Amino acid sequence: MITSWRIGAATVTALSEYYGPVHVPDRLFPDLDRAVLREHRDLLEGRFWYEAIDRLVISVTLWIVTLAGRTILIDTGIGNGKTRRTPRANMMNTVVPDWLAAAGAAxxxxxxxxxxxxxxxxxxxxxxxxxxxxxxxxxxxxxxxPRADFEHWAEIDRRGEAVDGGSFRDSVLPVLEAGLVRWTQAGDRVADTLDAVSARGHTPGQLAMWLRSEGRAAVFCGDILHHPVHVLRPEWNSVVDVEPDHAAATRQAFLAEVADRDVLVAPCHFAPPHAAFVRREADGYVFDPIGNGTALPAHARPAQGASARKDLSASEKAI
Known part of the structure; x- marks a missing residue:
């Protein structure tokens, strides 16, 4: 439910609002080939995909970054008591506020x-x-x-074409009306901590947020990647990608950038442990999920060389 890592001087925490085997594979990814799922059964089955019921496991994850006196919440999930068209998201009633407090983000x-x-x-x-x-x-x-995303959804709201039960009005406009909004765009330094990079495609204004500290890096990539199968087949768009051509191109470029590097990839919908490293394999990519704690997986290259890693105790290692 609550999983933490160290990224240099920063603490990164994943808080799962919920997760489970909820999506029929080819309804989420219309071009999906189940032969790919079976080919990667050892990686996917029982963790990210349940073959017996033919469901992909999806999480709704809130990310917390604490660094230099700031407590930053990245993406805020579904929320309680919200009217939504998706039954599992409609009128939720969870104790997320208590979990946030437990994670130091009250x-x-x-x-x-x-x-x-x-x-x-x-x-x-x-x-x-x-x-x-x-x-x-x-x-x-x-x-x-994100200013470009706000403008996109504001126009859809103006036309009365909202498809998600009104989240723009109940979860976005109130913070604008309260005077709490600061607009962001690609190239911005956000909260004096994160670097915003365009991730257009899933939505027109989606941004990836990069965290760099003491030679380590993590990237909060929103829905560039919707499920680990997206790493295996980045050309498969999801049904909720607003700009499919841009979405596929963004995924390909993103995977090329993070592959085989010490970059913790932090999407919003991966099942536990919620984050992964990406590495190249043959002509494509695979993901390497990591567990709770501070140790890097064996394949990840240390920032200061293998000999330096041998001198670090488990408690001193940092992503």
């Missing part, structure tokens, strides 16, 4: 809320209900909102 501790994009399952805990109104969950925080 409402009065969060300094920044960062959104990679504005789909309903990434903005829900921006707000909570107060009587008949939705109010900011983190009233002392700055909410960093």
């Amino acid at each position: 409402p009065d501790q969060v300094t920044d809320v960062v959104m990679t994009h504005l789909h309903a399952d990434h903005v829900g805990w921006n707000t909570v209900r107060d009587g008949d109104h939705w109010v900011p969950t983190f009233p002392g925080a700055t909410y960093h909102v």
Whole structure:
């Protein structure tokens, strides 16, 4: 439920709002070939895919970064009491606020809320209900909102074509009206901690957020990757990719950038442990999920050479 790593001087924590085998593979990925799932059964079965019921495991993950006095929440999941068209997301009632507090990200501790994009399952805990109104969950925080994504969804809302039950109105507009929004775009330094890079495709304004500290790196990539099968077959778009051609190109470029490097890849929908390294294999890529703690997997290259790694105790190793 709550998993943490060290990225240099930063602590990175994954908090899962929920996860489970919920998606029929070819409904999420229309071009999916189940032969690929079977080919990679040892990697996928029982963790990311359940063949017996033919379901992919999907998580809704909130990411927390603590560094230099800041507590940063990256993407905020579905939220409680929100009317949504997807039954499993409709009117949820979880104890996420308690879990956030346990992870050191209670409402009065969060300094920044960062959104990679504005789909309903990434903005829900921006707000909570107060009587008949939705109010900011983190009233002392700055909410960093991708400007291009906001403009896209604002136009859809203006036309009355929202498809997600109204998340733009109940989870985005209230923080704007409260005066808490700071617009973000590619090239920005966000919360004095993260570097915003364009990740257009899944939505027009999606941004990937890069964290670099003491020679280590992590990237919070939103929905560039929707499931580990996306690493195996980046050409497969999901049904929720707004700009399919851009989405596929973005995935290919992203995987090429992070492969075989000490970059912790942190999507929002991977099952536990929620993060992975990417490495090249043959003409493509595979993902290497990692567990809780500080140790790098054996294949990852140490920043200061193999000899330096031998001198580090387990408690001193850092991603």
